[in-house]
Amino acid sequence: MHNSNKKTTAIVLVIVLTFVGIIAYYKMAKTRLVDKVNYTSFRDQLVSKSSSFKSNSDLQKFIESETAKDKVLFITDEYGNIIITRTASDVTAPATVVVADYNYKTAKTDADTLATLHEVSTSKTTGGSVIAIFLNNNNNEHSGVKNINSTYIPANSNVVYVSSGKKLYISNTSFASGMSDVSIPYTTEARTQNTGIKIKISGIKTDNPSSYISQQPDVFDVFSTIIAKYKNKSVSYQVADIKTGNNGNMYPSSLEFTLLLDSYNLEDTKEYFDGQVEKFMKTNKKYFPDAKMTYTVITDESKLPDTVISQQTIDYLTTYLYIDKNGNYRFGDDDKIPAKYSKGDIYATNTIEQLYVDGDTLHLTMNTTGVTDKYRDQVMRDNASAASLSGLEISTYDLYSAFSNKKQKLSTDLSTLYSNVNDKGAQTIVLPLDKDQKFTTMSILNSIQSKANITHINLNDDDLNAGIKVTNTILNYINSYTKSGLINF
DSSP: OHHHHHHHHHHHHHHHHHHHHHHHHHHHHHOOOOOHHHHHHHHHHHHHHHOOOOOHHHHHHHHHHHHHHTOOOOOOTTTEEEEEOOOOTTEEEEEEEEEEEEOOTTTTTHHHHHHHHHHHHSSSSOOSOEEEEEEEEEOOOOOOHHHHGGGSSSSOOEEEEEESSSSOOSSEOOOOEEEEEEEEEEEEEEEOEEEEEEEOOOOOOOOOOOGGGGGSSHHHHHHHHHHHHHHHTTTTOEEEEEEOOSSSSSSOOEEEEEEEEEGGHHHHHHHHHHHHHHHHHHHHHTTTTTOOOOEEEEGGGGGGGGEEEEHHHHHHHHHHHHOOOOOOEOOOOTTTOOOTTTTTTTEEEEEEEEEEETTTTTEEEEEEEEESHHHHHHHHHHHHHHHHHHTTEEEEEEOOOEEEOOHHHHHHHHHHHHHHSTTTTOOOOOOOOOOOOSSHHHHHHHHHHHEEEEEEEEETOOOOHHHHHHHHHHHHHHHEEEETTTOOO
8 A cells, every 4th residue: 555655746746847858848848939950040141251341331231131131121221230120019118129249350259149149130039129339439439329219218128238358247337438638749850770579579468448348458558668778778779650559449469660779789789688578478468378579680671760769759659658557456454335336336437448640649549447437537537647747738539427227127128138138058057147347338328318217238258058048038038028027937
C-alpha cells in the first residue's frame, strides 16, 4: 500500500511537471518575438563590411539597403537620420521611440546596437506606434539628433536609446557636456637643425569620450613629455609637421611630429627613444595591443622640412598641456558628494580630442563632461584658467545639460520584461539599473522633447546574446503596453 502511494505521487508529480513545462514552453514561445536569423544576419554583415566603410554615407547606405530588403518604408532626412514609422494597432498606447547613433568609425563595435534597432524597426508588433531612428553621429558630433524634427519624438512617448559598451545595464542619467576651443597663435620659422626624428603613434582605437579615458593612450602627454625632456636639458630643438588623427569629438587615433636636433645629439636621442617606445608598448599592451610607437631618424637634410613651427607656438602649446588636465576627475574627501555617488566615483571627464591648424591659428579642442552642469562648468573653468595662464584665448560651445529621469517606470518595466521573456540559460538573466558615467544622446533628446519618457540601455559588446535579448525585450514591451501600463506580465 505504501509503495502504491509512492508510485501514485510520482506519477502525479511527472504529470504536473510536464504540464508546467508545456505552459512554460508555450509562454516562452509566445514571448520569443525576435527573429534571431534576421538579427544575426544584419549584425554579421555589418561586422564583415565595417572595415570597408570610408564615410558615414557608406554606413547609411548599408542600413537603408538592409531596411529596404525587409520591405519596410523609411525616410532619410537632410541630416542623414533614417526614420522608420509604424502606425499603432492600439491607439490607446503611447508611442515607443527607439533610437541609436550610427558612426562608421565605431560600426564594428556598434554592430549589436544597430542590429537591435534594425530588428525593432522591421518586426511586426501589435501595440502602440513605433518610431525607430538611426541618428547620424558622424565623428560623434551628434549632427543627426541635434537637428531631428521634434515630431518624431512625441510628448509622453517612451524613448529607448540603445548603445554599446563594456557592460549591460539600463540607465536614467546622462552627464552634462560642453566643448572648448583653445586658440594658439601659429607662426613658422626657418629650420636650423640638421637631423630629424620622425615620431609616430598609431593603431589607437578611437571611441567616444567616457570614463575609460584613463585607459586611452594619451598622445598629447607623450608629445609634452618628449618636448619637456629637451627643453629642460637646454638642448637646441625644433618641431615640425605635428598632426593628430582627428576623429571629431572622439579620442585621437594617432599623433606624429618631427623633432629636429643637431647631429651630435643623435646617439643619446636614439637611446632615449628606444626607452620611450618600450615604455609606451608595455603601458598599452593590455587594453590597446594594436597601439604602437615608432621613430625614424632622418639625416638627409633634403628630406627635412625647410620651415618649422615657431618656438613661441610650441611654448604656448606645451605650457597649456602642462597646466591643464586630460583625464578623469573623481570625488574626494572634501567634496559634497551627490546622492547615489561615492568617494572615488567619476564626476567629470576632460578629453583633448583635436589639434589642427586653420590659417594663423593652432586649435586645440576639448570635450568636457560632468555628472551635473555644475561639475562640467567647474572643469571648463579650469580649462579657461589654464588658457589664461598660458596667455591664450578659449571659447566654449555645444553646451548640453545633464539629464536625470526621475520616473523609474519605463526602466523598471523593461528590466522586469528582460527577466520574464528571455531564456534563463543565457549569460545574463537580469538587466540591472545602473548610472551612466558619461554623456549620452539622452541629454540632447531631452533638450528636444522634455516631455518624453527617456531611458538608456547599454549593451555589453562582449556578450553576443545581449543584443538579441534586449531586442526581444523591447518588442515584448511594445506589444504589451497599453494606456494603463504593461499587461500580461
